[in-house]
Amino acid sequence: MKSKAAISIILFITPIFVACSQDVKLKQYIAKGEELYLANCIHCHQADGSGLAAVIPPVNSDFSIKNKAFSICVIKNGLQGEIEVEGQTYNGNMPSVAFTDLELAELITYLNNSWGKQESITTISEVEDALKNCR
Amino acid sequence: MKNSILIIIAVFSLSCSSIRKKEVLPVLGRYEVIEKTIDGKKTYDSIPHTIADFSFLNQDSMIVDNDFLKGKAYIADFFFTSCPTICPTMKKQLLRVFDKYKHEKDFAILSHTIDPKHDTIPLLKDFSERLGVTGGNWHFLYGTQEEIYSIGEKSYMLIAGEDSSAPGGYIHSGAFILVDDQKRVRGIYDGTDVDQVNILLIELDLLLNEIKSRN
16 A cells, blocks of 8 residues: 555656756756857847848747757858848858857757747757758 | 935935036047147147048948038947957947938948958948948948058057957957047947947937037
8 A cells, every 4th residue: 555655656756857857957958058149149149139130140030940950050060151031031151169069959949948939958869960961 | 304305315416417417528539739829929729639531432432531521420430241249239239320310411320341351342332231221321431451440540549450369350349439520539439338329329419419509
């Protein structure tokens, strides 16, 4: 009887614990991603993620959710030439930054959970998969 | 007792507000003392620092020089189009100024590129259009490296020198320099700081009123 109760308690608590730790991990990724954004991205893409007119594309839209793999490649490798974001064509030169896979995951998680966006965590394995298929 | 406290508070708040609000903008920079001879007598006069004469081409290959700026106040800044550091923020802030004053005939914005090797006139034209600047009083100025550095360092008192170790290959100040219709510097603001640009917007109104009262 006692062991049954213990098992049911464990069964009850474990999902909560897992959910909580996932939540904590998401918050950690967002916090670390914000640091990376402030250090590397904010000058061009601005504090509100709005970019600059038709010179620098915004990062506050859901572009980086819809085109996550592409966005990971661009952040890692930089971008030269045209890109269309939210119906506007941009033609600038984004420098590459030597981010680690973890940092890329944190940064994408930050972007996709800021300025009203809400998405789940982007994992390191998602980043690794994306980087294998960069054009 | 109560009344005297109220009076003290009133006096304090009045004196504070008069300190905070400028009514006439100061003339900045070092004054130069010159010697004059009037009626055989030697006298001394101090004249304020002024911006030296210049002539640059804008994004439409139009000459922007002292004649063109006659009777106008202007804001000068230094940037380059491929700059990955403070320039986009400065341009974002200048867009705020431009949006408010683009139809003001007594005003201009002069953005000097410090990278003429890369920022050609057609490229400056493309950049200005991408910013949404058409048919207004915002001029993206092209000149040789020497001309830019000379006017930047000697007249605007800021650093616009080449430094290959800095991101983008150049260092430059993020300052917006407000110059009046008599080529005198009347304000210097941090172009990367929203609050400073808010002050600039207020002080520019003061200066435009001053110029209108002169004309």
